[in-house]
Amino acid sequence: MNFESEESYQNWAKQQSDLPQGFSVGTTHFAFRPRERAQEAQMRLTLISLTKPTSSFAAMFTQNRFPGAPVLVGRKRLEEESLQAIVVNNKISNVGVASGVSDSEAVCSAVAEHLGCLPSQVLPSSTGIIGWQLPVSEIQENIHSLVKNLQSESVFPAAAGIMTTDLYPKVRSKAVRSGRIVGIAKGAGMIEPNLATMLVYLLTDIAIARQDLRRELALAVQESFNCISVDSDQSTSDTVAAISSNEISGIDIAAFRSGLTEVCRSLAQDVVRNGEGVHHVFEVRIQGAPDFEFGRQLGKTVLRSPLLKTALCGNDPNVGRILMALGNYRDSASREIDFSKVVIRLGGTVIFEKGSFSLSADKEKLLSTYLKEAELYASFPPKEPGSVFHPPGRFPAHQRNVVLEVALSLGSEDVSVWGGDLTHEYISENADYRS
Amino acid sequence: MNFESEESYQNWAKQQSDLPQGFSVGTTHFAFRPRERAQEAQMRLTLISLTKPTSSFAAMFTQNRFPGAPVLVGRKRLEEESLQAIVVNNKISNVGVASGVSDSEAVCSAVAEHLGCLPSQVLPSSTGIIGWQLPVSEIQENIHSLVKNLQSESVFPAAAGIMTTDLYPKVRSKAVRSGRIVGIAKGAGMIEPNLATMLVYLLTDIAIARQDLRRELALAVQESFNCISVDSDQSTSDTVAAISSNEISGIDIAAFRSGLTEVCRSLAQDVVRNGEGVHHVFEVRIQGAPDFEFGRQLGKTVLRSPLLKTALCGNDPNVGRILMALGNYRDSASREIDFSKVVIRLGGTVIFEKGSFSLSADKEKLLSTYLKEAELYASFPPKEPGSVFHPPGRFPAHQRNVVLEVALSLGSEDVSVWGGDLTHEYISENADYRS
Numbered sequence: 001m002n003f004e005s006e007e008s009y010q011n012w013a014k015q016q017s018d019l020p021q022g023f024s025v026g027t028t029h030f031a032f033r034p035r036e037r038a039q040e041a042q043m044r045l046t047l048i049s050l051t052k053p054t055s056s057f058a059a060m061f062t063q064n065r066f067p068g069a070p071v072l073v074g075r076k077r078l079e080e081e082s083l084q085a086i087v088v089n090n091k092i093s094n095v096g097v098a099s100g101v102s103d104s105e106a107v108c109s110a111v112a113e114h115l116g117c118l119p120s121q122v123l124p125s126s127t128g129i130i131g132w133q134l135p136v137s138e139i140q141e142n143i144h145s146l147v148k149n150l151q152s153e154s155v156f157p158a159a160a161g162i163m164t165t166d167l168y169p170k171v172r173s174k175a176v177r178s179g180r181i182v183g184i185a186k187g188a189g190m191i192e193p194n195l196a197t198m199l200v201y202l203l204t205d206i207a208i209a210r211q212d213l214r215r216e217l218a219l220a221v222q223e224s225f226n227c228i229s230v231d232s233d234q235s236t237s238d239t240v241a242a243i244s245s246n247e248i249s250g251i252d253i254a255a256f257r258s259g260l261t262e263v264c265r266s267l268a269q270d271v272v273r274n275g276e277g278v279h280h281v282f283e284v285r286i287q288g289a290p291d292f293e294f295g296r297q298l299g300k301t302v303l304r305s306p307l308l309k310t311a312l313c314g315n316d317p318n319v320g321r322i323l324m325a326l327g328n329y330r331d332s333a334s335r336e337i338d339f340s341k342v343v344i345r346l347g348g349t350v351i352f353e354k355g356s357f358s359l360s361a362d363k364e365k366l367l368s369t370y371l372k373e374a375e376l377y378a379s380f381p382p383k384e385p386g387s388v389f390h391p392p393g394r395f396p397a398h399q400r401n402v403v404l405e406v407a408l409s410l411g412s413e414d415v416s417v418w419g420g421d422l423t424h425e426y427i428s429e430n431a432d433y434r435s
Numbered sequence: 436m437n438f439e440s441e442e443s444y445q446n447w448a449k450q451q452s453d454l455p456q457g458f459s460v461g462t463t464h465f466a467f468r469p470r471e472r473a474q475e476a477q478m479r480l481t482l483i484s485l486t487k488p489t490s491s492f493a494a495m496f497t498q499n500r501f502p503g504a505p506v507l508v509g510r511k512r513l514e515e516e517s518l519q520a521i522v523v524n525n526k527i528s529n530v531g532v533a534s535g536v537s538d539s540e541a542v543c544s545a546v547a548e549h550l551g552c553l554p555s556q557v558l559p560s561s562t563g564i565i566g567w568q569l570p571v572s573e574i575q576e577n578i579h580s581l582v583k584n585l586q587s588e589s590v591f592p593a594a595a596g597i598m599t600t601d602l603y604p605k606v607r608s609k610a611v612r613s614g615r616i617v618g619i620a621k622g623a624g625m626i627e628p629n630l631a632t633m634l635v636y637l638l639t640d641i642a643i644a645r646q647d648l649r650r651e652l653a654l655a656v657q658e659s660f661n662c663i664s665v666d667s668d669q670s671t672s673d674t675v676a677a678i679s680s681n682e683i684s685g686i687d688i689a690a691f692r693s694g695l696t697e698v699c700r701s702l703a704q705d706v707v708r709n710g711e712g713v714h715h716v717f718e719v720r721i722q723g724a725p726d727f728e729f730g731r732q733l734g735k736t737v738l739r740s741p742l743l744k745t746a747l748c749g750n751d752p753n754v755g756r757i758l759m760a761l762g763n764y765r766d767s768a769s770r771e772i773d774f775s776k777v778v779i780r781l782g783g784t785v786i787f788e789k790g791s792f793s794l795s796a797d798k799e800k801l802l803s804t805y806l807k808e809a810e811l812y813a814s815f816p817p818k819e820p821g822s823v824f825h826p827p828g829r830f831p832a833h834q835r836n837v838v839l840e841v842a843l844s845l846g847s848e849d850v851s852v853w854g855g856d857l858t859h860e861y862i863s864e865n866a867d868y869r870s
Contacts (some may be wrong), residue, residue: 320565
């Protein structure tokens with residue numbers, strides 16, 4: 001898909017956005033004064049609500065050792081009998097604050113009161129600045145208007161509502177028999193799942209038992225969100241949640257698994273593509289790994305290399321840096337790569353085999369062109385003297401990836417991982433934005 | 436030390452540069468045509484030579500699984516009885532080339548012939564582009580003039596000769612009783628020792644047995660070069676070599692150890708300070724770690740965080756990102772940090788304790804000023820439309836670090852690690868320079 005404008009991208013996203021049966025979403029926003037800074041700020045609330053509580057819900061959270069309060073609350077919610085709503089606020093992540101858990105619970109109580117359910121049936125999520133306290137009273141005052149804004153047609157307002165530094169809303173969906181799976185995601189900087197500040201909500205009307213949904217979510221996450229890296233920082237607040245209204249019975253588990261995996265893999269790539277300062281989406285396909293985890297960790301080692309990421313930014317098919325990055329991988333079981341057997345292809349063209357580089361001036365030109373065609377945008381020299389770089393548009397120009405294949409001949413496991421390059425826009429975004 | 440100009444820095448460096456007894460150094464340079472690219476290139480050769488062969492030599496090499504040919508040759512040299520010379524070329528790192536080892540050996544043979552020693556008494560090093568072949572004949576043709584340029588007063592020409600993307604030559608020395616330890620280092624991008632493309636040569640006239648020198652080098656490297664990170668990429672070519680001419684007898688081992696460690700720790704910080712696009716040298720002091728390796732890995736986890744590195748670049752005392760980075764540490768023995776006991780200080784000011792942030796508007800202002808005063812330079816908006824950023828000068832403005840202390844109360848081991856921030860100059864350097 002190519003997109004010419006923000007409007008054409010949004011139209012495409014809205015076409016993915018029909019809600020499954022039994023769901024409604026709404027958002028609202030308000031101004032408030034944080035305790036921690038003099039300036040006024042804006043906060044947006046997003047609500048996903050079900051017509052009735054469901055026991056079919058699943059969630060997976062960050063492995064960062066300093067998790068946010070909503071993650072602590074979320075882990076408790078997993079043990080509850082049922083869920084009826086998810087409430088998300090942006091701007092403040094509610095991490096590292098002494099009153100964090102009770103503040104989250106207070107927000108859930110306000111939502112529960114307006115929806116007529118129990119606070120324990122509300123899952124809270126927060127995303128934004130670490131160390132600041134949630135403005136609980138202000139949030140509570142705005143729940144009324146949040147609930148008033150609920151509608152059951154489109155998930156798109158929620159996809160837009162949960163954004164922080166995202167360039168554009170991210171929605172993917174799949175029809176599975178007579179049901180639907182719809183997913184929304186936010187995430188830009190601070191992205192490296194195991195998981196990362198990414199918030200992902202997967203909604204379906206396909207009836208599925210709780211234990212089955214939890215298993216399916218884990219499988220889909222393993223091959224999608226756990227296989228991406230933008231700036232290799234694990235966030236404090238990652239959440240991937242899945243919830244079914246159980247309206248459509250007669251599940252075909254294989255079709256469900258395939259549909260959920262497809263939605264998750266597409267959303268995961270969207271998160272990378274939308275990453276702070278990403279000019280190229282880099283897909284590393286490890287082929288012939290001894291097992292999945294080896295392939296995943298090796299792929300991520302390549303994806304994380306700042307020297308490789310900057311070469312990609314410069315449309316430079318820098319084979320040396322690829323080899324250097326592969327050479328950095330340390331397997332936990334000390335299995336070694338035999339470089340004499342490794343074959344590396346970039347865009348399908350062999351660049352390394354039989355232990356040495358396979359290069360020529362013509363090949364370099366071909367590969368530079370390949371990289372340039374996969375570029376989402378090039379850096380715009382900043383006009384103002386502050387040297388601040390901004391992405392040129394709030395939509396993806398296309399959905400093409402740069403594909404690097406690394407064939408190891410160490411086994412039969414194939415694993416794909418996705419990441420982005422390292423650019424001036426990333427520096428500008430993160431040396432200035434307070435988060 | 437503050438430096439106002441390239442000249443004042445070079446004068447200071449030259450004052451460190453007196454060679455120990457029994458050594459001479461020289462450099463030469465020439466133009467050549469690489470096979471891999473049409474344009475002509477420049478190569479510089481550097482030679483460190485001893486008056487007579489010595490058995491007291493030590494070397495430590497990269498742990499990258501795709502090491503350069505000189506590293507393979509160097510590992511063999513460690514088993515030889517004696518060494519008499521070190522020959523270094525820049526421009527081409529001799530990595531990933533089928534004829535690499537025999538090309539290195541051919542260079543050693545040419546040097547040996549001119550010096551009247553054995554090829555096995557010559558240690559080769561190469562630094563530069565990965566994947567290109569050494570221009571062996573051209574190098575051999577220039578050994579004559581290299582040897583002619585040998586002088587026994589100053590190591591400074593060698594410190595300058597081994598540079599590639601370095602901003603300035605790096606020399607540190609220490610008088611120990613009537614002997615000297617002098618060290619030179621190169622390294623800018625692709626820096627993360629265990630070790631990193633860094634070449635370090637430590638020369639001394641203090642008589643020391645080979646086994647003792649090898650032990651002392653390992654200890655000094657552990658607390659210096661193994662504790663730095665610039666862009667978290669392990670190079671293919673790291674080398675730290677130490678060699679004694681054994682001219683001055685009566686070693687005081689404790690004084691030697693202290694002197695060598697001091698030279699290594701200073702050089703290691705110089706390497707960071709000179710790192711590609713480094714605006715701040717960031718020193719993380721982990722206090723009260725259960726053991727050295729825990730402290731080192733935790734410190735490095737903090738140093739590697741791109742979000743923290745960009746905050747530092749922006750003079751932003753971003754406590755949230757510090758906590759997020761600490762939360763990312765995964766101990767191999769699964770020991771956990773108790774955040775309720777952690778105390779964090781930035782520039783001596785407490786910013787986190789008792790499980791929460793300790794912030795105020797005044798404190799933030801104080802800390803921003805502290806960061807600004809430790810800044811080596813700020814980004815210059817580029818004049819030309821290509822958005823290329825360059826450091827403004829080829830000398831360090833000062834030698835101040837940003838100091839972050841993290842007190843864990845998990846043991847009694849204190850470990851310091853050093854790294855740099857992430858800036859526009861790093862992007863420009865690496866999206867353009869072919870290495």
